[in-house]
Amino acid sequence: MIYEVTVAERTYKVELSREDASWQCKLDGKPFPAEIVLRSDGVYSILIEGKSYEATQEHTPLGNNIVVGRHRFTPTVRDPRSFRSLRRADSAAQGSKKITAPMPGKVVRILVAAGAQVEAGQGVLVVEAMKMQNELKSPKNGTITKLNVAEGSPVEAGQVLAEIE
Amino acid sequence: MFKKLLIANRGEIALRVIRACREMSITSVAVFSDVDRTALHVGKADEAYHVGPANASESYLNIEKIIATAKRCGAEAIHPGYGFLSENPKFARACEEAAIKFVGPKPSAMEIMGSKTRARQAAMAAGVPCVPGTARGLTLAEAEIEGAKIGFPVMIKAAAGGGGKGMRVVRTAAELPSAFETAGSEAQRAFGSGEVYLEKLIENPRHIEIQVLGDEHGNLVYLGERECSVQRRHQKVIEEAPSSFLDSEMRRRMGEVAVRAAKSAGYTNAGTVEFLVDSERNFYFLEMNTRLQVEHPVTEITTGVDLVHLQLRIASGEALPFQQHDIVMRGHAIECRIYAEDPDNNFFPSPGKITRLLQPSGPGVREDSGIYEGWTVPLDYDPMLAKLIVYASDRPSAIARMKRALNEYFIGGIQTNLGLFRRILDHPDFIAGRIDTGFLDRLLSAKENGAVPVNGLSEIAALSAALFSAAAPSGNHGSSNGVMPSKAKGAASSGWKRVARAEGLRNL
Numbered sequence: 001m002i003y004e005v006t007v008a009e010r011t012y013k014v015e016l017s018r019e020d021a022s023w024q025c026k027l028d029g030k031p032f033p034a035e036i037v038l039r040s041d042g043v044y045s046i047l048i049e050g051k052s053y054e055a056t057q058e059h060t061p062l063g064n065n066i067v068v069g070r071h072r073f074t075p076t077v078r079d080p081r082s083f084r085s086l087r088r089a090d091s092a093a094q095g096s097k098k099i100t101a102p103m104p105g106k107v108v109r110i111l112v113a114a115g116a117q118v119e120a121g122q123g124v125l126v127v128e129a130m131k132m133q134n135e136l137k138s139p140k141n142g143t144i145t146k147l148n149v150a151e152g153s154p155v156e157a158g159q160v161l162a163e164i165e
Numbered sequence: 166m167f168k169k170l171l172i173a174n175r176g177e178i179a180l181r182v183i184r185a186c187r188e189m190s191i192t193s194v195a196v197f198s199d200v201d202r203t204a205l206h207v208g209k210a211d212e213a214y215h216v217g218p219a220n221a222s223e224s225y226l227n228i229e230k231i232i233a234t235a236k237r238c239g240a241e242a243i244h245p246g247y248g249f250l251s252e253n254p255k256f257a258r259a260c261e262e263a264a265i266k267f268v269g270p271k272p273s274a275m276e277i278m279g280s281k282t283r284a285r286q287a288a289m290a291a292g293v294p295c296v297p298g299t300a301r302g303l304t305l306a307e308a309e310i311e312g313a314k315i316g317f318p319v320m321i322k323a324a325a326g327g328g329g330k331g332m333r334v335v336r337t338a339a340e341l342p343s344a345f346e347t348a349g350s351e352a353q354r355a356f357g358s359g360e361v362y363l364e365k366l367i368e369n370p371r372h373i374e375i376q377v378l379g380d381e382h383g384n385l386v387y388l389g390e391r392e393c394s395v396q397r398r399h400q401k402v403i404e405e406a407p408s409s410f411l412d413s414e415m416r417r418r419m420g421e422v423a424v425r426a427a428k429s430a431g432y433t434n435a436g437t438v439e440f441l442v443d444s445e446r447n448f449y450f451l452e453m454n455t456r457l458q459v460e461h462p463v464t465e466i467t468t469g470v471d472l473v474h475l476q477l478r479i480a481s482g483e484a485l486p487f488q489q490h491d492i493v494m495r496g497h498a499i500e501c502r503i504y505a506e507d508p509d510n511n512f513f514p515s516p517g518k519i520t521r522l523l524q525p526s527g528p529g530v531r532e533d534s535g536i537y538e539g540w541t542v543p544l545d546y547d548p549m550l551a552k553l554i555v556y557a558s559d560r561p562s563a564i565a566r567m568k569r570a571l572n573e574y575f576i577g578g579i580q581t582n583l584g585l586f587r588r589i590l591d592h593p594d595f596i597a598g599r600i601d602t603g604f605l606d607r608l609l610s611a612k613e614n615g616a617v618p619v620n621g622l623s624e625i626a627a628l629s630a631a632l633f634s635a636a637a638p639s640g641n642h643g644s645s646n647g648v649m650p651s652k653a654k655g656a657a658s659s660g661w662k663r664v665a666r667a668e669g670l671r672n673l
Contacts, residue, residue: 003631012627055628056521057633058520058577069572069622070571070572070584070587073622073630075630077630077634102507102510104517129513130516130547130548131514157517
């Protein structure tokens, strides 16, 4: 299995194979001397030349993170088998940006109407959770093409609230 | 002692009181709102009753409902925890009228200490030092005389004021006339009254508080201090006991003053007298909190006293089992308040599902928490999740121990401020004990020096991400492509996130 993994702005080619129930891996074509055990609680214990690391996977509604020691990473994994479908998704996303809810909550205010011109950094709507209000800003200059929520709507983390083109 | 106690609270403090009940063979009664049916305190209590919808004003703040619940289940006493109804004299009075013992001071003491001006008057009458000031409107001529009397720098404050409007710092007598003029006109515009007064400016104060405990037989003692200067917008973040700023002489002076302030209000049960302390070690009464504090564990650990046990014993009429000279502080304790909030995004609250929880343990570690793995943190209440407390023989060892415990702590699925504590505990000013109430704001406004050093860890992260991806489809007997219904519409399109959803469903 070959994966392209982007971590901290670097892309690695990770090759994995199983031999006698243990993982063999190559990083960017070179053998990577890692001894890997999946613990029952979903934490990988990895030994590299005697050095011990714990890598914990974290699910969030906004995606997946890997925590190694006390450092949190947000990797992007590309699986060559599903390369084509991802390409399509990528090109569709080009040019248009989305504002997603960073947390579950309630839309308390909408600051611009659909069709309005906005600048990067301009507030588009306000979401409230735990008595705190969070202004969500436009990621780019453009036009609000879609506004998927109304004032008072409850929202889930990761839900697309608005699109800007 | 009571046979049955109702706890009018939720979260970690409800659990704290439930644990004390277990230890004292008291039947514990929890209350819960619509969204808290699965909260930890409901499961851990002996009995639990629904008191209303998510909105606290209709549930945890609903006096009639809570009293009715206590009566119906036969609870003889109510512990209010902190927050919610804990400092509400009306609630304490309603308990009294229902012949239910309120675990806390008498309503009259709560009323005095709950009002800033009455508390200040009571404190001053008892000879407790307050921030010097005039507390009434002045003319410029009066202000010049008073300014000289108080001593510069002073703060001009609007009598009707708040929110920083009509406030001016004045460092010398020469600056006074123009500052007086602008503050007055600003106050006039903002509040319709140009009345201003003077108060001494306490520069970069420390926030140090004294725990007091009084029984209903006239005995009142202090249990040392807590250093609470590490704050963000008046919200305490780290507390310790003892304060590295106090010596035993100053501790005794502050303790005696705190006891005097409490006595002047006829105070009983647990309470906290808060002081501002300037760099010259002058201390000034700030306010009194008439309840158990969030940070009470650091006092418990360093004095060996169980404050909740004693609250219950005092409320049931027992006398304090010790006197002032029996109280000795030993070692050093630090508490970190773990909040569901994102320090990288303006401290925005981060409710949601806790997908993984690894809790610290080992020597000298105490965790008071109200969370569990799989629980969804509701978005209706305060974002505090847990308190991590460590104890060691001295402050440097306690800091090292806290860093160790923080490294063992993992809360997955939501954002927390766990990473922030490491920045604070590694800061040379914190290590040296050079902290005041502005310390954390200064630390946060300073940019973190460059990217986090990740020497070699990104390779491990890349490898692990690939491993988790490889593990996901193989358990599914085939490809997961195209079969995952996209719940969060139009969620990001990266392969990793795609796999994330597959994993999430597989684990259901």
